[in-house]
Amino acid sequence: MIDLLKLLSALLWPTFIGWVVVSLIVGKTKLLSSLEKLALSFLLGCGMLSLLMLLLGVCRISLTWPNIVLASALLLAAPLYLAVKQRVLTLGPWQLAPGTWTLTELILLSLITLRSAFVLFENLIKPVIGVDAFANWSLRAKVFFIQNSLVLDPQSSFLLGGGAKFYPIHLPLLESWVFSVLGYWNDALVKIVFFAFFVALVTLFYGAVRRSAPRIVALLGTYLLTTLPLLVHHAAIEYADLPLAIYFGTATLLLLNYCEADDDRYLWLSAILAGIGAWTKNEGFALVLVNLLILALFYFRSKKEPLFALQHLAGYFVIALLFKAPWSIINYVYRIPPNEFQKIHWEQIITNLYRLPVIAQYFYQKLLFYGNWNIAWFALVVVVLLAGKRLKDGRGFYSLFGIGLFLAMIAFMYYLTENYRWLLDGTTLNRNILLIMPLVVYFIAVNLPGLLAAAPVPAPKQPKRKK
Amino acid sequence: LCYNFLVKPKVLLLLAIIISICSPSSAWDQINVQFTQQPGTPYFVGQPEINIDAEEFTTLVLRIKAAQGGGARLYWATNFDPQMNQTKSLAFDLSRSNDFKEYTFNLRKQNGYWAGFVGQLLLVPENGPAGIELGPTQVIPGNFWTGFKSGWREFLVFEVPVPRTVNFIYGPKINGLSVNTYLYWLIILGSAGIAAYTYYKKLPWQTAARNIMIVTLICWGALDLRQLLDQGRTVALDWQTYGGKSLEEKQAATCLGDLYGFLKFAAANIPTGEGFNFVHPPQYYYFSEKANYYLYPTHYDQNGRYVLVYDPNRTEKVPSGKLLATHKEGEYILIK
Numbered sequence: 001m002i003d004l005l006k007l008l009s010a011l012l013w014p015t016f017i018g019w020v021v022v023s024l025i026v027g028k029t030k031l032l033s034s035l036e037k038l039a040l041s042f043l044l045g046c047g048m049l050s051l052l053m054l055l056l057g058v059c060r061i062s063l064t065w066p067n068i069v070l071a072s073a074l075l076l077a078a079p080l081y082l083a084v085k086q087r088v089l090t091l092g093p094w095q096l097a098p099g100t101w102t103l104t105e106l107i108l109l110s111l112i113t114l115r116s117a118f119v120l121f122e123n124l125i126k127p128v129i130g131v132d133a134f135a136n137w138s139l140r141a142k143v144f145f146i147q148n149s150l151v152l153d154p155q156s157s158f159l160l161g162g163g164a165k166f167y168p169i170h171l172p173l174l175e176s177w178v179f180s181v182l183g184y185w186n187d188a189l190v191k192i193v194f195f196a197f198f199v200a201l202v203t204l205f206y207g208a209v210r211r212s213a214p215r216i217v218a219l220l221g222t223y224l225l226t227t228l229p230l231l232v233h234h235a236a237i238e239y240a241d242l243p244l245a246i247y248f249g250t251a252t253l254l255l256l257n258y259c260e261a262d263d264d265r266y267l268w269l270s271a272i273l274a275g276i277g278a279w280t281k282n283e284g285f286a287l288v289l290v291n292l293l294i295l296a297l298f299y300f301r302s303k304k305e306p307l308f309a310l311q312h313l314a315g316y317f318v319i320a321l322l323f324k325a326p327w328s329i330i331n332y333v334y335r336i337p338p339n340e341f342q343k344i345h346w347e348q349i350i351t352n353l354y355r356l357p358v359i360a361q362y363f364y365q366k367l368l369f370y371g372n373w374n375i376a377w378f379a380l381v382v383v384v385l386l387a388g389k390r391l392k393d394g395r396g397f398y399s400l401f402g403i404g405l406f407l408a409m410i411a412f413m414y415y416l417t418e419n420y421r422w423l424l425d426g427t428t429l430n431r432n433i434l435l436i437m438p439l440v441v442y443f444i445a446v447n448l449p450g451l452l453a454a455a456p457v458p459a460p461k462q463p464k465r466k467k
Numbered sequence: 468l469c470y471n472f473l474v475k476p477k478v479l480l481l482l483a484i485i486i487s488i489c490s491p492s493s494a495w496d497q498i499n500v501q502f503t504q505q506p507g508t509p510y511f512v513g514q515p516e517i518n519i520d521a522e523e524f525t526t527l528v529l530r531i532k533a534a535q536g537g538g539a540r541l542y543w544a545t546n547f548d549p550q551m552n553q554t555k556s557l558a559f560d561l562s563r564s565n566d567f568k569e570y571t572f573n574l575r576k577q578n579g580y581w582a583g584f585v586g587q588l589l590l591v592p593e594n595g596p597a598g599i600e601l602g603p604t605q606v607i608p609g610n611f612w613t614g615f616k617s618g619w620r621e622f623l624v625f626e627v628p629v630p631r632t633v634n635f636i637y638g639p640k641i642n643g644l645s646v647n648t649y650l651y652w653l654i655i656l657g658s659a660g661i662a663a664y665t666y667y668k669k670l671p672w673q674t675a676a677r678n679i680m681i682v683t684l685i686c687w688g689a690l691d692l693r694q695l696l697d698q699g700r701t702v703a704l705d706w707q708t709y710g711g712k713s714l715e716e717k718q719a720a721t722c723l724g725d726l727y728g729f730l731k732f733a734a735a736n737i738p739t740g741e742g743f744n745f746v747h748p749p750q751y752y753y754f755s756e757k758a759n760y761y762l763y764p765t766h767y768d769q770n771g772r773y774v775l776v777y778d779p780n781r782t783e784k785v786p787s788g789k790l791l792a793t794h795k796e797g798e799y800i801l802i803k
Contacts, residue, residue, distance in 0.1 A: 374691060382679065
């Protein structure tokens with residue numbers, strides 16, 4: 001029981017940090033529902049707390065929970081004061097649109113709850129099982145917890161926690177925070193974090209679809225998201241792929257809100273989440289580029305003033321960079337060698353032409369004929385074919401552009417980097433595709449209202465009067 | 468109408484011919500396999516040099532009575548590859564039954580290595596041969612009905628989550644083809660039908676688009692029900708493996724064999740924080756990483772003072788050193 005309370009505290013503290021920041025950004029507007037605000041607060045708070053732990057570690061301050069709480073309270077004091085003074089520290093409306101629930105809606109809600117229960121069970125019933133978790137993610141969490149530090153001795157094989165040192169330590173630090181609050185190392189209970197990530201994704205996804213679709217479609221879309229087998233599997237293991245997918249996915253969804261509502265607050269929230277994504281995994285920084293290109297296209301199509309567009313694009317990039325920069329500086333100072341597999345070989349641009357058909361074939365096979373994504377990719381094609389002209393603008397257009405851009409980006413990665421070998425042995429393609437899946441389902445969901453609407457009934461023909 | 472159709476002798480004759488074509492093969496079109504189980508062996512083996520032409524005889528019909536359920540794997544040797552190995556094998560679930568239960572497999576479709584001439588069959592029940600009885604087993608050319616039965620069984624096979632699952636999930640198959648393929652064809656043909664109907668009835672195209680989308684969503688939901696089945700089985704399996712256990716017991720359950728017990732033994736015998744080298748058979752992936760993870764701050768170091776040897780079958784070359792402590796045969800610690 002005490003452990004349960006400790007676990008709850010371990011989740012609530014970052015959520016509180018995030019809540020203060022989100023409240024300050026959102027202000028008194030009803031931009032987000034209460035549940036969305038909570039989910040967003042959790043995601044933001046986790047990123048900020050782990051970044052704070054990184055800074056404490058660099059300053060050689062012991063990473064114990066009283067130190068972390070004290071440091072975050074000190075840093076939070078000013079924003080908290082501002083938020084209280086401005087009276088923005090609220091949760092917001094509890095429902096985006098109240099009303100009675102139909103049977104179909106209740107069934108969909110039950111199915112989503114069932115999946116969430118499955119994720120919770122799978123996380124808590126077993127300890128760490130993922131091979132990369134043993135070698136990297138969870139190992140580093142244990143090292144940080146036991147040493148109460150980042151291990152900054154360059155001679156130590158456990159420098160920065162050991163493992164694959166070039167990977168950012170957002171997730172290991174977050175896990176070591178949970179161990180600190182628990183007071184002991186328990187690699188089964190710590191997985192509550194992954195359940196919380198999954199719930200945050202589901203909540204924010206529902207809210208995003210709900211903005212442009214009736215409740216039943218938003219529930220249907222959310223249910224479809226929870227039917228993706230590989231996504232659900234990743235929600236119950238200790239890898240960083242799903243947290244990155246959540247940060248990137250929600251950042252993009254908020255960006256799409258911005259494109260439609262033209263409210264800067266969505267943009268800055270999106271930039272922060274994209275930055276935390278870059279602090280979760282190195283690939284995250286390339287995903288910031290995807291969002292920047294979506295934003296650039298939006299400004300181009302909406303004929304915004306170039307100066308305005310440049311300011312906002314630069315602002316987005318700088319905010320995202322702020323979250324990535326500390327880790328990059330530490331990598332530079334401690335001369336952490338980069339991941340050789342991610343080095344781009346421009347000199348092979350011609351000689352690698354043979355890879356193109358192989359990459360295309362792997363995309364075709366893994367996306368459509370494996371059990372990873374149900375029939376989501378086929379449904380995407382169906383929606384594109386059926387929606388036709390409706391895709392010319394709005395959320396549908398920009399999300400489809402983002403999906404295309406993402407696919408092109410990972411195809412490029414396999415074409416010009418040594419990651420190609422991980423494509424051939426089936427290791428990474430689907431884990432990369434996982435990053436874009438929330439957006440794929442979102443694209444399908446936001447097009448559903450138009451596609452499922454009944455055809456207008458033609459007016460009955462008037463009988464011609466005889467002259 | 469039904470009555471007239473059935474009582475007409477010519478129609479009855481035609482039906483009889485169709486049924487005989489579709490029915491499991493006649494006596495002259497089947498090869499009988501006799502499985503035997505030698506005492507002390509964990510498997511059932513078929514008679515040697517049976518020489519089944521895999522091109523013609525595509526389907527295996529097993530009859531099994533099992534006192535308890537569990538997994539099983541069927542292996543075969545061919546003239547191309549006379550060894551029994553995982554590549555030429557098929558995993559399936561055994562159901563608990565008091566009578567002989569029929570298991571039909573279209574091996575040609577489910578595994579491309581059912582090819583050439585098959586010399587021998589081998590059946591390995593996961594929980595050992597105790598309580599399992601094999602009835603008459605035939606290899607037959609197969610027909611629509613056996614194809615259906617085999618496909619249905621394959622569709623329901625549980626894809627147990629393994630470490631590789633983090634990279635990809637195969638998904639359910641029917642006769643060797645991904646279920647997705649069938650669903651795509653269903654949607655495509657359904658869409659063509661809907662489009663034709665819409666055109667013929669001069670209905671608005673919006674209605675056709677709506678119906679096509681509904682068909683797609685129904686297929687999506689149907690495949691999800693199948694996925695839910697596997698998730699339910701995963702819950703049952705994990706509850707069986709980890710339910711009601713302490714954290715240490717759970718951690719032990721994630722390790723193969725007696726690795727966790729040996730690591731605990733090592734933790735008690737090596738001073739905390741020391742480095743150790745780890746010798747184990749190379750096919751035991753990630754043993755060093757697990758040792759590093761569980762023993763930290765005692766840690767893996769190739770030049771470490773201590774050498775952990777986990778080699779139950781004693782196949783590995785062990786570096787020289789003084790024996791510090793022995794856990795079990797083939798599991799010991801050396802000090803340099």
